[in-house]
Amino acid sequence: MRILVVVQRYGAEVVGGSESHARVVAQRLAMVNEVEVATTNALDYWSWAPHFPEGESMDGPVRVRRFPVTGTRSPTFKDAERHVLFEPHTLADEQAWLAMQGPHTPGLLEFLRDEGKGYDAILFYTYIYEPTAAGLPLVPERAALISTAHDEEPLRLVPYRALFQLPRAFGFLTPEERDLVHARFHNSHIPSEILGIGLEPPPWHDPEPFREHYAPRGPLVLYLGQVSEGKAVDELLADWNRYRAAGGTGSLVLAGTARMQIPKQDDIVPLGRVSDEEKYALLEAADALVLPSHLESLGIVLLEAWQVGTPCLVSAKNKVTSGQVMRAAGGASYGPGGFAAALAAVLADRDRLGASGRAYAERECTWPAFDARLEQLVDLVAN
């Protein structure tokens, strides 16, 4: 089968959830198919400045075609966006917003129109950017949309009204994403597959040093990821301090790049970025992982915690991560004021919840399980 993956940015050094997912999918599919990627020469999504050389290159077995981005993101983009999201505006304003957002790559679009019919299936990543919004309508008869949508304002904009009716099939990251898209676009008749993600088995790691260090002070509660308000770490700190004030014990370890002020307290330990081995050592040593973020389209770190049998605590405000925890029966979710009680419940039942999470990760996130779902999706599109 000849498969094309279209994504706004691509490469090992590209940071971004859907971009990483696209690369994993391209590499997995390339084990049994001829896979190509059509993308831009940009590395970041705020300037779309050229970084990679244009033209063809190989990423392992995957042929990558990079098309130039014409122009960079307009300096007035944020104003235009506020206008179409929050003020009275015209159809033309919304249509102009898409081009301003970028990345504008006429070469990629013409490639799709001219060469698209040479592929059995074309997988489009991320609904929001122009390569998908303008590219998928050129090849709807062979397109799958991996929308990576969440409940955000742009989803209401006019370029997406038809986009979500056009693909042959959808690949969703979670059942929550599927439900959101079906409710918004009334398109449940279009077949879909819940892809989730596949994970490598954890590398060799040693949790003992972390255990020995933290155990004497009580439970080790771990946060792993970007330390920022955007990820609701400020709320986590407030919840933690209330828990401590009410007599709770232990340490809150924050592993990840800090993008906010962290109070200097003995019980709050910022570690900065950690290596892969340290990450899994921390995950296994932790009594619980906590993920307070409201906006995750797939909580990969939860799956990683479950790989090593550690239960998770998530914010009930996030339907996706609460759904994951519920399906895995691998932890608990907490609403406002409920952090301490939920933490206590998880700690009291750590082994059982951790084992349940581990079983879930083994069922859902091994490569054979992921590859089977991918194959399903490709089959829905090709034929």
Add this chain to the structure above:
Amino acid sequence: MNRSSLLVVVQRYGDVSGGAEAHARSVVQRLASHFAIEVATTNSTDYLTWRGDLTAGLDRVDGVTVRRFPVERPRAWNFKLYERRAFRSRHTLDDERAFIDAQGPYAPELLDFLFKRGRDYDHVLFFTYIYYPTVLGLPLVPERAVLVPTAHEESAIGLAAYKPVFHAPRAIAYNTEEERRMVWRRFRNERVSNEIVGVGIDVPAERNATRFREKHGITGPYVLYVGRIGVSKGSRELFANYERWRASDPAHDVSLVLIGDAEMTVPRTGGIVHLGRLGEQDKWDALAGCAAFVMPSLLESLSLVTLEAWAAGRPVIVDARSPVLAGMARRAGAGLAYRGPAEFAEICELLIDDAALGDRLGRSGAEFVARTYTWPRVVETYVDLFAEIRMRLAA
């Protein structure tokens, strides 16, 4: 009863010529008692210039509210240039978009209306895939859209810009099996819900061939054509075929009677009788008396008058190169298709000499029309398609 609402979008509406427009109006008239219905269209009656010759704003036609949006610029004077650019094998997506704007009718306020108010209607029915209001309007309300494409093979349908029009709507109402097969082959959009709908044919109770002959002084057998007389309708070939036949076979004294406006010069050959545009009763009287009805046009998605000829019980002669007409004639068992002038002549002779054959084919045509192209069936099919849309929107 709280009726569901329906907006019908079409490039021109009212007393205008044009098959798709007449189709839209007859469907609106039949659906008006089932839905709270409105029409969104332009203020033009002329598809060559899109001159805004009507007043923009609210209008009423047959008791139905019609919203006329202004055409903001006439069809580009150099439209042919845009056409050439877009139809080149190496053309850009910008060429396609420029072609669609240049082809018109360029009515951005109609799009803004669909953008802001389209979702206030339970369903939106778009007529004709090719024009600006449908290409750019349908993607604004796809979840409640039904398309009546009235498509046939032509250069424009190959443009990538039309793919969303055929993949995004909730349902497609095709005119014929042949049209559906052509669209499926081109777009691979089989998954879009669809039906063969078309129109209904109303046959007047009384049809009197003698009255027609006396009124217009026509004696002897005649072959009939009804419709616009022009190059794009295959009229030039029809005249040539008729003239060659008569020259080679003077024994058959058969006239060619033409009803309809001429956009080209009608030759002054003996036997060719051009009557201009006639009323409905005259038309049916003429159909009743013809030895055969001839439809030489190649580009038809549905020929109403061909259906009418069948409904009148007459056989039809069609060009074998027209997939829709030849396919329908074969399926109906009600017509003969010619490849070239020699076959045209043979078929004419056959039908003149063997009246029983013509009657048999005609009867078969009448049965075909009664099976497929009746208003009760058309209305019922639309009602079902729309119910399906409401069900999905409610889910």
